[in-house]
Amino acid sequence: MDLTRYVDQLRTELAAAAGAGGDDARALAERLTAPLESSVRLMLLQALSAAADEVTQEIAPAAVDLRLRGGEPEFVVTGAPQDAGTAYDAPPAPAPPREPDDGATARVNLRLPEGLKADVERAAARDGLSVNAWLVRAASAALQEPGQPARQRGGRVGQSFTGWVR
Numbered sequence: 621m622d623l624t625r626y627v628d629q630l631r632t633e634l635a636a637a638a639g640a641g642g643d644d645a646r647a648l649a650e651r652l653t654a655p656l657e658s659s660v661r662l663m664l665l666q667a668l669s670a671a672a673d674e675v676t677q678e679i680a681p682a683a684v685d686l687r688l689r690g691g692e693p694e695f696v697v698t699g700a701p702q703d704a705g706t707a708y709d710a711p712p713a714p715a716p717p718r719e720p721d722d723g724a725t726a727r728v729n730l731r732l733p734e735g736l737k738a739d740v741e742r743a744a745a746r747d748g749l750s751v752n753a754w755l756v757r758a759a760s761a762a763l764q765e766p767g768q769p770a771r772q773r774g775g776r777v778g779q780s781f782t783g784w785v786r
Contacts, residue, residue: 621668634652664693672685676752681753682697683753684696
């Protein structure tokens with residue numbers, strides 16, 4: 621995804637708005653656009669990342685990741701079914717009820733030792749989940765009260781998959 625057209629559109633809009641303020645405002649806008657370009661790109665990347673997180677919440681256990689290649693963002697879907705043409709004889713299961721704590725998500729920066737990070741990545745890959753989805757599942761399981769049923773969405777159980785798709 622090329623962000624240049626969005627940055628250029630913002631530059632054009634800023635120049636048009638500054639044009640109403642006269643030559644001094646126009647000159648100031650031109651001086652501000654170059655240093656603002658990297659900040660605008662960063663804000664766009666953050667918005668795209670937040671969008672990918674929201675989509676991931678809706679399509680679990682699959683995940684949408686935002687990656688940078690050559691300085692440009694790219695969406696990557698992981699954990700999606702390999703064969704979309706596979707038909708099942710059983711009728712689709714009804715959507716599960718929403719859990720009371722489902723809702724807004726919060727971003728957390730987590731620092732892990734390299735060895736633990738590698739173990740988490742392997743475990744997530746083994747379960748067919750993104751690292752984020754795996755960590756959410758692990759944190760939820762760790763907070764379960766004794767005697768309460770585990771709140772687990774999707775994931776790998778033996779050789780079968782459980783979960784739902786909307």
